[in-house]
Amino acid sequence: MGELFDYHMHTYLCGHAVGSAEEYVLAAIQGGLVEVGFAEHIPMYWLPPAQRDPTIAMPEESFEGYVRTVLDLRDAYPEITVRLGVEADYVPGHEDRLEAILAPYPWDYVYGSVHYVDGWGFDNPAYKHRYMEWQIETLYERYFALMIDAAQTGIFDVLGHLDVIKKWGHRPASPPTELYRTVALELAKCGVPVEVNSAGYRRACAELYPGPELLVELLAAGVPFTLGSDAHMPKDVGRDLDAAVRQLRAAGCESLVQFDERRRSVVPLPGA
Numbered sequence: 001m002g003e004l005f006d007y008h009m010h011t012y013l014c015g016h017a018v019g020s021a022e023e024y025v026l027a028a029i030q031g032g033l034v035e036v037g038f039a040e041h042i043p044m045y046w047l048p049p050a051q052r053d054p055t056i057a058m059p060e061e062s063f064e065g066y067v068r069t070v071l072d073l074r075d076a077y078p079e080i081t082v083r084l085g086v087e088a089d090y091v092p093g094h095e096d097r098l099e100a101i102l103a104p105y106p107w108d109y110v111y112g113s114v115h116y117v118d119g120w121g122f123d124n125p126a127y128k129h130r131y132m133e134w135q136i137e138t139l140y141e142r143y144f145a146l147m148i149d150a151a152q153t154g155i156f157d158v159l160g161h162l163d164v165i166k167k168w169g170h171r172p173a174s175p176p177t178e179l180y181r182t183v184a185l186e187l188a189k190c191g192v193p194v195e196v197n198s199a200g201y202r203r204a205c206a207e208l209y210p211g212p213e214l215l216v217e218l219l220a221a222g223v224p225f226t227l228g229s230d231a232h233m234p235k236d237v238g239r240d241l242d243a244a245v246r247q248l249r250a251a252g253c254e255s256l257v258q259f260d261e262r263r264r265s266v267v268p269l270p271g272a
């Protein structure tokens with residue numbers, strides 16, 4: 001049996017999380033995790049600097065210090081494996097800028113996440129009301145098309161919170177099985193792993209990202225999985241990942257993937 005790890009931790013740098021990177025590593029050690037990684041929000045590279053919101057992502061001048069801090073923690077706490085990652089927004093048309101901002105650093109993994117549909121930050125509580133402007137089926141199609149595009153860029157090592165579009169509980173009248181099947185087959189073709197993200201349990205949607213219907217399709221298509229809590233405070237490191245693993249096992253999943261310098265290895269599903 002493998003052991004629990006958590007690849008999705010933020011820090012105070014993004015402006016809406018609390019705690020230093022060191023506090024997250026200490027919480028992980030205390031929680032008995034064997035491996036953790038940071039996936040801090042990448043600077044808002046697709047916007048002119050004056051339009052970037054310091055409560056959404058770290059400013060570009062903090063980026064190098066973030067990397068340095070994580071690498072220093074790796075040396076300071078040899079009792080746990082500390083991975084250097086980043087959560088990069090996928091914004092169509094800005095791929096070259098993204099690759100340029102990623103290039104100088106020794107990432108273990110780069111998350112691809114979609115937090116914007118046509119410039120609308122749907123997962124931000126301040127803009128939640130704009131769901132009413134959409135037909136939900138259409139919104140889901142638009143959102144998942146962006147996730148497929150993200151996978152096809154080849155820039156990302158893992159896709160973050162794959163169905164976060166459901167965050168506030170907006171759902172099609174019935175599960176969009178055909179859409180989920182298409183998503184699963186397209187992601188399987190690209191070979192990009194999907195994060196199983198336990199933060200969904202504590203949102204209005206009240207279920208794992210990805211939810212049960214999507215999870216089944218991903219497993220059937222052979223898409224690999226990794227694990228993240230999306231912790232925005234040290235006490236949430238590893239939170240509910242045991243429940244996520246139980247759900248994965250019940251769905252027939254037997255392994256996960258881990259990353260080392262953007263190379264992937266398959267590990268057994270942790271005991272839970």
Ligand SMILES: [Zn+2]
Pocket residue numbers: 010014016041232
């Ligand atoms: Zn965040």
Ligand SMILES: [Zn+2]
Pocket residue numbers: 087113115160161
């Ligand atoms: Zn995210």
